[in-house]
Amino acid sequence: MDKNSTSTWFALRNPVFFRLWLASVISGTFVSAQDVTATWLMHDLGASAFALSFMATAASAPFFLFTLPAGAIADIVNRKVVIVCAVLWQALCSVFLAIAAWTGLLAIPFVLGCIFALGIGLAFGAPVWGAIVPDIVEKEELPSAITLGGVQLNLSGIVGPALGGLLLPLLGAPLLISLNALTFVAVALVVLQWRPRQTFSSRLRENFTESFISSLRYARNSQRMKVILFRNVLFSVVISVIPSLLPVVALRECHASAAQLGLVFTCVGIGSLIGAVVALPFLRQRISPNAIISIAMLIMIVVLVAMAFVHHVYPLMVYATFAGAAWALAGSEIWIAGQRVMPGWVRGRMNSFQIMIGQGSMALAAIVWGVGANNLNVDITFAAAAVTALAALILGNRFSINFAAEALVEAAPISHEHAFPVAPDDDDGPVTVTIEYSILNDDREQFRVLMQEVQAICRRNGAFQCRLDESLEQPGSFRLEYIVSTWAEHLRQNMRMTIDETEVFEKVWELHVGDTEPSIRHFLSTQRFMHLEGFGFSGRTFVNTSRMPKPKARMVAATTDA
């Protein structure tokens, strides 16, 4: 095994990661394999074409329904527990399916239900798995570990069906499904052995709604995240041509047999393995991530054009191999870029965004390509896909993801001591924070540019409002004001700061002129004491002594430690 740190396999030297990764590969692959098996079962049961097409819906619907909530849960509860629960849930579903298959009690709705339930487990497991990787591995192992994580996610979907196709004739559906159930249990045992590091104190843990809202706020106010999600959409739209049109080309244009179709899909799998294992380490040493994606897109353009003219199954296999390689290259690089720009606290949620947006655009694009091939013409559809890939290539140059390589998203909590006479409670709020800067006229432009980023930082880490005002009495005196919903949210906001974000704040700090530092003030809203009468009956003002401020007898020195 190559011990070079750019090697794809480098992180596997870490025993914990090795075990977990292997478990995850096996689990992912078997789920895909089982999908094939289930399709076969359905076919065996005499399902209609509609019921068969419904399979795909049953398998992918949980992703749309549960990935975002799963991400929100991943970031607030013990991630190990989530993974174990998700895997055991999948084991349970497989056992059900296996029992039914052995006893011959299968029915079509039952199979669909099991597929759906399995999908739920997968939807909960996927973002969490992505989120725990950086907790397990050492710093220098991280790029490799992330690649392996991305590779796993892509490979499972490619290798699984091939495996299913190979094993199904040998073992038969019931045995294969039973094996799958066993695999899940083994994975759960492996994960149980892992001892995660302690994260956030439970005092400051968000509840589910807060967690969900902060994920939306983060995605909305992080430019990097938005670029990556956009690139994900572009990539998914282009790559979705392969799974949706490959069978059409193979069966209709090349008149391939069922076995040959299986071979074509195996070629995609082999191509993606070659891409991840051979091409990726080589390219990564020499060129930037964005260039790797561009190469993948170039390959896709060539493949798509070639497919428009293919009439024989063997060249098709070659193209399929290249498409698989492109898939692995671009898919891994985009996934890695995402992992690199996500800070730990929101990783589960942002992974679920990535997965959902990727899956969503793939599903939508597949419909478009499918309709195009059906109603227009396969050649025209491929030409359109090639043009889309060209557009994606050009846009990809404009919206480069190379910034991800330099991103430093390790937590760098701000730990200034709050020396308040009376500490606010965690749920007191809204809390307003103001920072006053004095800026020279010459620095105005630079300040303006930096403050855009500062405002985005304040917002994505927890503020629901953030404004920059300039004093009318004293031009050049700027006031940044942001409002967070509770004091706990402010403490979390401080803890969420990353190295990059701290740097931006420091740069702004340096632009400040004056003898003293920029003054920071904290305010607590008095909204709690303001009870504007609902309907203002009789116009009298309303004094209710039970609404008097809580006696703050305890004089606590508040600190950010948590």
Next chain:
Amino acid sequence: MNSTSTWFALKNPVFRRLWLASVFSGTFVSAQDIAATWLMDDLGASSFLLSLMATAASAPFFLFTLPAGAVADIANRRTVIVVAVLWQAACSALLALGAWTRAVNPSLVLLCIFLLGVGVAFYAPVWGAIVPDIASKDELASAVTLGGVQLNLSGIVGPAFAGLLLPLLGVPLLISVNAVTFVVVALAVWQWRPRKDELLELRESFVESFVSSLRYARHSFGMRIVLFRNVLFSLVISIIPALLPVIALKEMQLSAVQLGFVFTCLAVGSLAGAVFALPYLRAHTSQNAITSISMMIMVCVLFTLALLRQLPTLMLCAFLAGVAWSLAGSELWVAGQRVIPGWVRGRMNAFQIMLGQGGIAIGALIWGSGVTHTGLTLTFSAAAIFALGVLAVGHRVSIDFAAEASVDAAPFTAEWNFPACPDHDDGPVTVTIKYTIAKEDRQKFYTLMQGVQAAIRRNGAFDCRLDESLDDPGQFRLEFQLSTWADHLRQTNRMTVDDRNVFNDAWDLHNADSSPTVHYYLSSQKCVFPNNFGFSGRTFSTTSTLPKRKYTVRPATL
């Protein structure tokens, strides 16, 4: 003439001319409605088309009253009135022409009714808004009453008047007379020279005007009480116009002439209420007591109608209902006029009219379906019990505060010594006021600040917060935001005597050597373009977006 007399304001010649014009105009519109109904019947319209008449007449109120209010507060009010009246004249002339030449059909009549309604919808809130500009301070109470009386009376007298004239003159002539009346009214209004108001440069746009009316209604306690009472009153009173014809025609089989008598009783009652009862009661009890008395009368009337149905009883009940109508209607309208400051008067009158009309329409629907499903006795009993409930609520939600409201403009005249004055459309503008408050004053301060925050919001701020410093407890910071600098100037101009008093009380609680510090900020939002899609993660810089105001120094003026 005594100043509590209903007629006191008529000694003012301008007001007298305008009021008479307005009474004529209102009455003729109502009369014409009857004439139009007649015309429709004459043309052989179906009963569906006949019932559409009411819709055509009232729909413009729902559609145009609020925009009309917004227009009334930003355009020259005289122009609005003259245009609205001439518009009505044109509609009447069209209808009259059609009637003379027998070229009308039911749809044309409906269209004319609708267009006339548009004129009324624009006219009504503006007329309400100009009254306090015309009458002197001691005439105001009477003038406002007369305004309210006019609004109520036109609707009551008009139909009776039409019933009398229609057989004598015939439809075409009546409508032509009406058209001429409108022109006369327009001439009367044209002679009035209104005072100059607000600076032109600070005038709101239509959208701003509309938004500030919503903001005002939302943050003015007084206004909300008056509007709430208006809705309750309309729901109760709506049973009279809705069910009187049903009792008279369906239950008692009266003739058309007898029905006319019943309606005349209603009109006579309302006149008696306005002219005799109101001045007497006003001199002896509070406003809220007058509305309570009116509700009591309504309770009695409704119980009586639930039990007794003879012609004399019915006529007496109609008379009493008329009295109650004009008593409560006028008092609620007067209370509204007293709590509405001049700058928003057109719009708030529009709210009052719209909610009042809405209450009557919905009430009529409820009572009407009540009769169809449960019968007259049950419906009237239910209405009586509802009126009792309204009486109780009215006691709790009193409108007596209106008598003490001082809504005369008392503009703040802060002097700003800014190095560079912001342009009118610069914004959002943030203003902060810092107070130091002693511990024992805290509760009092909170109470006062509720009033301060409401005043700030209703006069133009879209956000207003009171925060306490965590670093320095006892230091409070009031912060409010306005969308433009012009909004802030308008806000300071809109402050009323009452608003100013609350501010001063809060100011007095400030517990330090210097006075509370006020700071002004202008948002940098205009020059900070958030990088919308964050293309390529690069930050975006062009020098052309530098703030323009920075280098032009103009004196800061109000």
